[in-house]
Amino acid sequence: MALPLKYNVRNVFVRWRATLATVLGIGLVVAVYVLVQSLAVGLRRASANTGDPRNVMIVRKGATAESSSQVTREQFRLIPYLPEIARDAQGRPLVSADVLVLVTLPRRGDNGEAHVLVRGVSPAGRQLRPQVQLVAGRWFVPGKREAVVSRRLAARFANFDLGNVFKTGNRELSVVGWLDGGLSAFDSEVWMDADEARSLFTRQYYSSVLARAVDAAAMRALTNRIESDRRLPLRAMPETAYYKAQTLTAKPVQILGNFLATAMSIGAVFAAMNTMYASVGARTREIGTLRVLGFRRRTVVLSFLIEGALLALVGGLVGCVFSLPMHGYSTATIGWETFSETVFQFTITAGLMARGLLFAVVMGLLGSLLPALRAARLPVITALRAV
Amino acid sequence: MSIPTFIIRNALRNRRRAALCILSVAVSLFLLVILLVTLRELTLPLEDVGAALRIVARSRISIAVLLPARQRAIIEGIPGVEAVSPFSWFGGKYKNEELTTFGQFAMDPKLLRPIFGEAKMPAEQYAAFEADQTACVVGKVTADKYGLKIGDRIVLDSTIYPCSIELKIAGVYSGTIDDRNVLFHHKYLDEAAGTGGLVGMWWVKARSVEDMAPVTAAINRAFANTSAEVRAETERAFQLSFVSMWGNIKILIGSICTVVVFTLMLVTVSTMGMAIRERFQELAILKALGFRRRELFACILAESFGLAMAGALLGVGGALLLFTNVSISKLTQGIFLVFEVTPRIMGTAALVAAVLGIVASIAPAVAVAKTSVVEGLRTLD
Numbered sequence: 001m002a003l004p005l006k007y008n009v010r011n012v013f014v015r016w017r018a019t020l021a022t023v024l025g026i027g028l029v030v031a032v033y034v035l036v037q038s039l040a041v042g043l044r045r046a047s048a049n050t051g052d053p054r055n056v057m058i059v060r061k062g063a064t065a066e067s068s069s070q071v072t073r074e075q076f077r078l079i080p081y082l083p084e085i086a087r088d089a090q091g092r093p094l095v096s097a098d099v100l101v102l103v104t105l106p107r108r109g110d111n112g113e114a115h116v117l118v119r120g121v122s123p124a125g126r127q128l129r130p131q132v133q134l135v136a137g138r139w140f141v142p143g144k145r146e147a148v149v150s151r152r153l154a155a156r157f158a159n160f161d162l163g164n165v166f167k168t169g170n171r172e173l174s175v176v177g178w179l180d181g182g183l184s185a186f187d188s189e190v191w192m193d194a195d196e197a198r199s200l201f202t203r204q205y206y207s208s209v210l211a212r213a214v215d216a217a218a219m220r221a222l223t224n225r226i227e228s229d230r231r232l233p234l235r236a237m238p239e240t241a242y243y244k245a246q247t248l249t250a251k252p253v254q255i256l257g258n259f260l261a262t263a264m265s266i267g268a269v270f271a272a273m274n275t276m277y278a279s280v281g282a283r284t285r286e287i288g289t290l291r292v293l294g295f296r297r298r299t300v301v302l303s304f305l306i307e308g309a310l311l312a313l314v315g316g317l318v319g320c321v322f323s324l325p326m327h328g329y330s331t332a333t334i335g336w337e338t339f340s341e342t343v344f345q346f347t348i349t350a351g352l353m354a355r356g357l358l359f360a361v362v363m364g365l366l367g368s369l370l371p372a373l374r375a376a377r378l379p380v381i382t383a384l385r386a387v
Numbered sequence: 388m389s390i391p392t393f394i395i396r397n398a399l400r401n402r403r404r405a406a407l408c409i410l411s412v413a414v415s416l417f418l419l420v421i422l423l424v425t426l427r428e429l430t431l432p433l434e435d436v437g438a439a440l441r442i443v444a445r446s447r448i449s450i451a452v453l454l455p456a457r458q459r460a461i462i463e464g465i466p467g468v469e470a471v472s473p474f475s476w477f478g479g480k481y482k483n484e485e486l487t488t489f490g491q492f493a494m495d496p497k498l499l500r501p502i503f504g505e506a507k508m509p510a511e512q513y514a515a516f517e518a519d520q521t522a523c524v525v526g527k528v529t530a531d532k533y534g535l536k537i538g539d540r541i542v543l544d545s546t547i548y549p550c551s552i553e554l555k556i557a558g559v560y561s562g563t564i565d566d567r568n569v570l571f572h573h574k575y576l577d578e579a580a581g582t583g584g585l586v587g588m589w590w591v592k593a594r595s596v597e598d599m600a601p602v603t604a605a606i607n608r609a610f611a612n613t614s615a616e617v618r619a620e621t622e623r624a625f626q627l628s629f630v631s632m633w634g635n636i637k638i639l640i641g642s643i644c645t646v647v648v649f650t651l652m653l654v655t656v657s658t659m660g661m662a663i664r665e666r667f668q669e670l671a672i673l674k675a676l677g678f679r680r681r682e683l684f685a686c687i688l689a690e691s692f693g694l695a696m697a698g699a700l701l702g703v704g705g706a707l708l709l710f711t712n713v714s715i716s717k718l719t720q721g722i723f724l725v726f727e728v729t730p731r732i733m734g735t736a737a738l739v740a741a742v743l744g745i746v747a748s749i750a751p752a753v754a755v756a757k758t759s760v761v762e763g764l765r766t767l768d
Binding site for chain 2: 018020021022023025026029031032036060062063064067068086101102103104111115170171174201202233248260263264267270278331332333334341356
């Protein structure tokens, strides 16, 4: 016959003073795990969320990122009038030739400098990326040295307020509007006119080309056409696929999270073990009584394991609750694909919290295994005689 | 039995609990040391011996923008400049690895010894490097990692230039703080990539320490208001500018350290609490025998302190042994070169352990002091 669950629950709460420290300890470990992993999730989401599934991104063969790719004007000229490319209401092809430049700019408040990705877009560029919305000011006028910056970047960098002018090299660009990228990679960019960018940064070539395909079949046809054309040293892929593949930045954070959690959990497991041993020590007579009543050894082991798991579960819940306020907090770091400052949010998902709770339960089980076995092996008569 | 023996015997009464406590402290301090060492490696890059006389000039827009080659003659003409070499990041991938952890740079081979004097190579390897345009020199760490020898050929696919190059190894250098790089001829890059006339950066050697500031200012002035403005800074400032790109990493690692220490404190406090609670009756007996409160404090404190310091010794000592005997560059595949556990870091960890020991003994000591002898004798648990 199994011991009722009520017994375990009551035990956890009766000895609450002794178990509090362990619960808090496990809670902290789970909180650290959830928070660091939420950084990785946030980073991955910022890139996975980017792109329109109807768009095709075209870069140079061998380039790992848009910013290190070059597309010459001759190569670009061959693309817009291909039959697979969609047209807008006026019959113009929906194609944008982008210029990507890394610019070093100072952060707000003496916080050092960082690289910012400046994207020069063609007039169709805005239409091709519907997730980018203007939230303040106005759009830039092609031909003028104007730029629209991401709202989230504006919070981090100096001179990005509306109406401000920021210097790059010895040229000035004025900020005329703020954009919002809808929690995508575009939240880390500054947009301006492509040809203006080419003249400003003396670029001969474009960096990449973005095109809207008529439909899914046309997208496949377009990709094949470009990849197999010998004149064009270019490769094509769906825009969403390009951004999803950018996982280089999130991976080290994920590894860090796992390492930290494992290392901290060892300490927490020892703490749980200590608590459970003390618990067994305090209830020696109780355990002897249970054995005399007829409960089997394995029932006692199971009971202590459940108690340990319950303890840890409470700790895990505490940890998750501790970490929730950080959800949605915006921060930034250097992204390894683009080598520029990438803005992202702490993202705590239900799946992540479930993983944290599971982790806590495993810690509790590991910590209570040895004490549970000890409880089961207590000789009945000596246990009954214990004080 | 003397007092110290009494303390030690008490601490080891429940050997399992003492062991678990010490292990817990040891693991947490080990983690703390790793975090502090990593933070130091990321934010305080190692400095080469010759760095004091080197200046790096890059485009003022950003390091990703190329500079015109004609700037070289102008820089060479500045008084106080001993040598100038182009230095372009190739950004190549080797053997289709997802992450290539060594850098490749194109430079003027004749200026390898004058500018980077710390790199040590036999004289004939310098000559071989200069003689063949497709030759390269490889750092010892990379050569060991891939088992490369003189005469081997390596193929690098650039991620930023539209080309791949094949290089023949003419020499292996060592003695700098970063023995991972591959250096080859800039002329070869110009021909292969078709970017003749453009360089990534200029590395300048000043004649003396007094020349450093005037030369840096002169380089900045020389190209002000031209189409290719330059930012010249000392090599150290250049290294540190990369660190600032990490952003708030100091805060992140600092917060994690705080949490680790806090968790550790919870563990030690609860352990000491448990230990003292079990011995309450005994402590009451000691009180009845005439031991004063402060002597009891001292016993509890010594026990707590002893456990904490034993854990510190294990944890910090373990970290020290690990990092001096295991090659970190092999472990992290070349991302980190060396983990140095400085005396400062060891002191911080020991201090944390000491404070822990003291704090963990406060609550039990206060409880012992407050309870009267009669009440103490009456406790059963």
